[in-house]
Amino acid sequence: MALTDISERMAKALIAAGRAPDAAQLIAVSKVQPNERVAAVLAEGHRCFGENRVQEAAGKWPDFRERFDNIDLHLIGPLQSNKARQAFELFQTIHTLDRPKLATAFARLAQEMGHCPDLFIQVNTGEEPQKAGVMPVDVDGFVADCIALDLPVKGLMCIPPVEEEPALHFALLAKMAARNGLNGLSMGMSSDFERAVALGATHVRVGSAIFGDRMPV
Template sequence: MSLPEIIARIRAACARADRSPAEVSLIAVSKVQPPERVEAVLDAGHRIFGENRVQEAQGKWPAWKDAYGGVELHLLGPLQSNKVRPAMELFDTIHSIDRIKLARRIADMAQEMGRCPGLFLQVNTGEEDQKAGVSPSEADAFIREVRGLDLPVLGLMCIPPADETPSLHFALLAKIAARNGLSGLSMGMSADFEQAIALGATHVRVGSAIFGARVAG
């Protein structure tokens, strides 16, 4: 697979869903990828990337942001409270707001910094113990509470259980977003992004299908 092939598949999925490709942002998930692979995608003109860890992103993205104009960086993995400042300094969007304490910390830091990244609230649609995110039954209250902090909530994010049909989880996330007046849906990865697009995804997170298998290290 390659970046042009993924873009072609996104366009085809949008056409099948009667959507414009402009409605879907492709986040190239560059975590633990060798620099040469990331630079090849940058050289190809792609500018939207995702990382899972603040510390890893700090080690590589400031230089790439300087070298390549227009880079948009998304934090996809869990965010610890003690990493809020560097995350807000480096990332344009954070997809993993999963608890009110974290949202309050971001609100306080936004007041201090005078700016705030766009935020997605994570919903644990499968109610899996090992995954972050609020349960679907708690989502409406969580959305109201975070909005009450005057934060830029763009939408919702989920990671479906590996052993369940992802479209059921995408449909659930879309339903929760719709009833709360949220348009952003961060859902869909390498194996299921076309299903996510069919159900309204605005941001798909694709790593291995663009870069190849992750390099252990």
């Protein structure tokens, strides 16, 4: 099975890097996948999944949670501030904190609701104008601001530019995280997760290599 193959490759990458077998978590990216494909992966015992859109997750995961225990759901796509409350109700981890307005909304909701998902700050390591994320030069200040708001920032996340060597961006992200005392590194996807693991990834986001090609939106 594809899930078994990816899990085995991830385990080998961890061993090769001299890391503990449980040092990185595999997020199965289920966005725009038919429910039967997701159910099949759940039936294999996998419980950690990633979704890009709050609305899609809201239509999918409450039913799965009635059938399967201990689902760990991660938001890996951009989040509008007006969807933050719904995201708090659905997700255990949000990987796309990328601007002060969203941080302020999270802090307000955390006070009101009494809980907050674990958070990763998205960094635009390639400084691409069309892509979300904090610019590298602003990371240290933004991390400090989020911590001052008592937000549970666990690490940093990046999506490298398609045309560039991803390892350069993974190394940059790891350096920024270490400088700010953060252990979490959300980086690596289907085509490059082994390189991400070698450079310290704690969360890798793999979709098509597990589920097959995404269905048309």
